Amino acid sequence: MESAQLLDILGNENRRKILHLLASRPCYMSEIAERLDVGAKAILGHLELLERAGMIEASTDEQRRKYFHITDNLRLEVFVSPYSFEVEMTTVAVSAPQQQILANPAVKSLKSLYNEINDLVEKREHVMQEYQDIQGIITQTLGHCMDVIEEVADDHIEAEILYALLKGPMNKRVLSMHLGIPEYVLERYIEKMEQKEVLKRDENNYIIG
């Protein structure tokens, strides 16, 4: 699945409700329709879509009734700022089971597993805070870059070229596609900018400075 497909799926409130419900337990279609107060036909359509996307799977119980559960371990991240719109989807690897935990007596285990989860959630929050701090500094630094680019660029095409190259080295063709500007037009700008030493060639790519 691609991130665009996942965003299309998550863009529907009832599909989000279905995933929320299935995350608490596997459910029959009739249960889902009842809990969401939505017609069975509409629910079926959503379930089929989720199944085709590989997010859920159906199993059959002893009475041959179908029930559904979530199969995926997906993480989607979207970051929107004045200088960036990034969408990233990753499959989260689940580590191999720890034999030791499974060997504990059941009741004691549940409590200790519960404490373990709480510790992990706290740790996850700290790491997320660190991540957001870095993201904040990146956004701030990109803001500085915009100021500097406005100073060094003679026009808005030069500015766009520099801004595109901030994302990484690009060759002429990629740059042309990225900016929607024909290569022969770009060439004249690039030449001038090389002379000004605001960009330079690195093998086939162009990079900042």
Next chain:
Amino acid sequence: MESAQLLDILGNENRRKILHLLASRPCYMSEIAERLDVGAKAILGHLELLERAGMIEASTDEQRRKYFHITDNLRLEVFVSPYSFEVEMTTVAVSAPQQQILANPAVKSLKSLYNEINDLVEKREHVMQEYQDIQGIITQTLGHCMDVIEEVADDHIEAEILYALLKGPMNKRVLSMHLGIPEYVLERYIEKMEQKEVLKRDENNYIIG
């Protein structure tokens, strides 16, 4: 804005394309329509929706033509697994400008800012890896909990109660709303489970163990 509204917004391909374009530079409506090859009326509808949600803002140039830019600094994260469906939206704080960087000569600055961003992006990737590792262990531990819950629960309602309490302490009312089970029904189960010592009362809340 709430995370559900953001997911609704991001669930449309053309809106994603508009945000992608505005993240590279502020644009006029006509530019957006041309680049996306979509009618001006449809683009206007999307822009109005994005503006109402506070994600973009319009400014006016010298010729009184409106152009749009992204105003938000948002991070959205969705995590889907067999045991969880979590959606989290955060506003990313942008740190105060560093006077030192702005004082550098412009051309040299752009290159040093570029290197700085590359370092930060690398650091961000490491932190994200750490985050995903923790998320993986949480998912795995929740999987273990499900196994243990199946062992200690006498029926599926007991299992659902225990699973709900894994997310944190809950009082009877919250538990009832969360599970869609009336309080008087829950009471009987809770009493039995307290005797079995799989859950206990902590002031008004119930917790695991």
